[in-house]
Amino acid sequence: MDQQTFQALAEEMKQQGVALIAVSKTKPISAIEQLYAWGQRDFGENKVQEMCTKYEQMAKDIHWHQIGHLQTNKVKYIIAFVALIHSVDSFKLLMEIEKQAAKIGRLVPVLLQIHIATEETKFGLDRAELVEILEYATANNNLLKHVQIRGLMGMSSLTENAEQIRSEFKALNDLFTFCKNSYFLNKPSFNTLSMGMSGDYPIAIQEGSNMVRIGSLLFGERH
Numbered sequence: 001m002d003q004q005t006f007q008a009l010a011e012e013m014k015q016q017g018v019a020l021i022a023v024s025k026t027k028p029i030s031a032i033e034q035l036y037a038w039g040q041r042d043f044g045e046n047k048v049q050e051m052c053t054k055y056e057q058m059a060k061d062i063h064w065h066q067i068g069h070l071q072t073n074k075v076k077y078i079i080a081f082v083a084l085i086h087s088v089d090s091f092k093l094l095m096e097i098e099k100q101a102a103k104i105g106r107l108v109p110v111l112l113q114i115h116i117a118t119e120e121t122k123f124g125l126d127r128a129e130l131v132e133i134l135e136y137a138t139a140n141n142n143l144l145k146h147v148q149i150r151g152l153m154g155m156s157s158l159t160e161n162a163e164q165i166r167s168e169f170k171a172l173n174d175l176f177t178f179c180k181n182s183y184f185l186n187k188p189s190f191n192t193l194s195m196g197m198s199g200d201y202p203i204a205i206q207e208g209s210n211m212v213r214i215g216s217l218l219f220g221e222r223h
């Protein structure tokens, strides 16, 4: 994507109050540097090792977003610098983030990843698991002192059917509203709905997304 197209897209997102996360997984440092030069500061990676390497090499005012499945034994490598973990998909992972964040005295923002697609291969909590975690966390208010649950994340099915994608995003937005009203009424920090990628972000924004994760549209196809 050229500079003019990028800046038009970034401006459009800003106008709509949507945060743009540039998904730079598999892409070289040079590609990140180019977007950085054009003003982009939020980048998403799905592999811990790759994110750590890029973090070390890049400017320190970049916000790094962990968007891929995160193994509990790898939390410690990113805990000190990660800006937002989008992919919390188990209670065990949530507690490991709490434990590692406590060690360094940091409050780490996270999103709970919800399974909204039809594919079984995708990660994420279902509604019952989500409710169970939030009930437990609410009942034990000393549990999460170093983790801040900021919202939800989800990925739609890989399909050409726009109405199916729309209904999946709609369901996620409904769940977001339900969580806000049931568990985060006096917590304005629960305010992030991360949904939408290169192929479906316009639908996601129409259905209430305020954070999109865009890779191939910005950087070209991955190989």
Ligand SMILES: *Cc1c(COP(=O)(O)O)cnc(C)c1O
Residues within 6 Å of the ligand: 023, 025, 046, 067, 068, 155, 196, 197, 198, 199, 213, 214, 215, 216, 217
């Ligand atoms: C790769 C990835 C994206 C970006 O996908 P594009 O189709 O290239 O925009 C967004 N979210 C997650 C979780 C990803 O793994």
